Amino acid sequence: MHIRIIRGQNQIGGNIIEVSTESTKIILDVGIELDEKIPDVPLVNGLFQGEANYNAVLISHYHGDHIGLINNILPNISIFMGEKAYNVYKTSMEYLNNDTVEISNFFRSEKEFYIGDINIKPILCDHSAFDSYMISLFSKNKKILYTGDFRASGRKSFYSLLKRLDKVDVLITEGTTLSRENFYSYTEKDLEKNAVETIQNNNYPVFVLMPSTNIDRIVTFYKVAIKTNRIFLQDTYMASITAIAGNNIPNPKDFKNVRVFLTMPSNKNYEILKSYRDKKIGRKGIAKENFIMCVRSSMKSYLEKLSNEISFNGGILFYSMWKGYLENEDMSNFIKFMENKGVETVYLHTSGHADVNAIDNLIKRTEPKYIIPIHTENSKWFEKYKNCEIIYDNQFNF
Template sequence: MKMKAIELIKSIRELNDDMVDAARNVSLDVDDDALVADLARWAAKRCGEDEADVLREVKAWAETDSPFPTLRDILEVGAECNEEHDNPPPPWKFRDFLGFRGMEERNEWYKKRVHITIHRGTKQIGGSITEINMGETNIVVDLGSQLPGSHGSLSDDEIVKELFRPFRSHIDAVFFTHYHGDHTGLMDKIPSDVPIYMDSAMLTILRKLHEHTGNKVMQELLANHNGRIHPFTAGETLRIGDISVHTFFVDHSAYHANMFLFEGAGHTILHSGDFRSTGYMSKSLNIIPGLIHDSYHKEVDVLLIEGTMITRSSEHLLTEWNVKKEAMDFMRDHRQIFVVCSSTNFDSLTSICRVAQANHLPIYGSPYIMEMLKTFSDMAGAYTGLYDLPPIKGIDELKRAHPKEGVVLLGSLLNRKKEDAYSLYDRYGCYMSDYKPHLIYSMWQGYLNPKHPAYDEGLATFVNRFGDEVKYIHSTGHADRATLAKFIKDIAPRKYIVPFHTENPAGFKELDVEDKYRDMMIFPQDGDTIDVGGGEIWYE
């Protein structure tokens, strides 16, 4: 059946090299009325329809949608593709215009298509969004909101609008590596017809988290009444259209984080997510290369690898065992301790609670922290006794007993008003007899630096009230340079290494790796598309 002209205009995939001719003849500075008239004339001629009828249909369409920015983009690409380029794009960079001579040629091209687009994260930490296209299947990995102080090429609203705009290739699934907000913060913006995949432990934790936040939209989404969320267990292999997804458990400051190996159209892509080698479960990192090479008998063509610590190499990194040792030494000498630590940083909270127990110090926490720790402990208890926690008393018990000693878990205290954070010091302190407070700060110190874009005034105000009585004990959730280099060597990618989740991608060139791996490193901008297969159809 012959395509109608209006459908031709709407369908980006079906636009072929005829559009280049249209681009040559249409001034890109004309107003929308002139633009649509030229497009209608072109489409009517190609489809053998009356130009006036097509023009009426296009105008009616324009009243309900805003197609012209999209169409203008197509024309600009078509025009650019016919210019002589003094500086041709690098071989990995996909040129957006394709001209198909027919559906058979189009179908053949899509069978071999392997594209990666890092929509955000090539030069910033957090706000991670990556799209992977294999064959005719399109998967997005993480849909994170930007961290405080970050300024990506597109805002949260702009990037959601771009990913899910009308007439764009449909997203077949969104996969999430872990539950931190810079990876999940835009989850509630995913259209209702797009399936969501996440670790079953992550789903449980997010439900608890949003019971606390009171986010009704997320609560309804996570209740999963319509079954659009597909929980998996690390180690499973899933099939989404043309893509197989191998899932791997990896250690991170978020419990049960995941790496994904995407396989399709004759290629493999490993997305690292966030990972580290300093946690209690860090041995998982050494297992992954063996699973890929020996169990699945796969090679990795492209390694997408996080690089948070590339710009933080001067920071003194502690393992979780170091956290436990330093907390032990501190609690021997101090008996009234407040702890600022993310309520989802299970490893560090476990270390602090176990040390408090060893020093015979009672532990107090808010109902939310107590519930989160119980959730973590119940899940981990199926695998190991490492996370068995001592009894934790509620804040109400602290108020009633007025103890002379104890450890009080306060959570992260981020995003508090300055006045509120200031008063917390006295609000909790007044419940301690002979108040002699000390603080263990177990979070990133950038939040306390007034010169850093991520500075949190409320949190810094609270910490500063303790003066010199602060002990900084923090284990990062991210891989240091030595770990990044070892992981690259162990994975041994064959084609490209693409850093993301980093402020300094070029810093990967300084890692202690062989030259062949440095030569594989490419540094796209946000929104660039990497053509992994290297195949494109191009007509001059």
């Protein structure tokens, strides 16, 4: 088998990986670079330009640094990903009036299938993106495991996942957190406990700044709302995502204490709001309730109007995202805006990526002969595994 790292080595994000045999060519993820406003599409013949020359593209999850170039994939190349992940991606893109690609090939965890002479086994894992997968590839008695992005701090059992993993020849693994000094991975349950302790005796407004597609975090703060006797407020964008995720995900259609508010008037948003009937709520209604409101930095105008209905003074804003986003001007201005309203900012976040213990446990379980670090700025960390050969070249045959 042949492995070529087209992009994503010695950097975080932008994964594009080729795995091939003499008769089959597969791509793992098609990510854009982090913070790219205009995507840089690599000149990969047969994938993004020329005539299609790949059998399939397998998408581990819906974050932009793994799926961002999906619209650039040539026609006639099959695309696979988790069905729930695809629905979240499609709903998000359509809400934002972005183009989407229609696909009908969906992963089922641990349900194997063939692409050419390569056996594929997707394995559901925990990440800050819903319905994320590791991907096992097996051909001619040689096995590769691509981790995508994963963690051990979410609501799915990491040790249950480890039991389902086989020994492999090659491990292509992320190492996002390996360049972060003194990194400690709190669990989602830790966040829930800390948030409850922070606000349980506080009847002032509570706000949460988090990505609308981080389903685990939505579940965490919904549980906080229940334990502190508050309604849980989602804007029409988040509500569209939680509604399509469905099942046990807190959404306004199925959960009585989840309510929907509208921040950006438009015909489309009004139609979405109307579909929730008695679950919709306006500013005057919000002002009468104890609540946790999910917000974004683009909501300043709406929150200014809400502050005329209810004082924010003494309130809490949970910042539940990567701290690096605070360097963004819109984000820092939003934080200042809320603090000027008398709202205290409390940092409460855990990464979507594996810490050193999770990566170590994964390596001990899979016992790879070769490790190819990806999605990391600290590949040298892996050199402590003396029984493995660390591959730094972007092409490898075995």
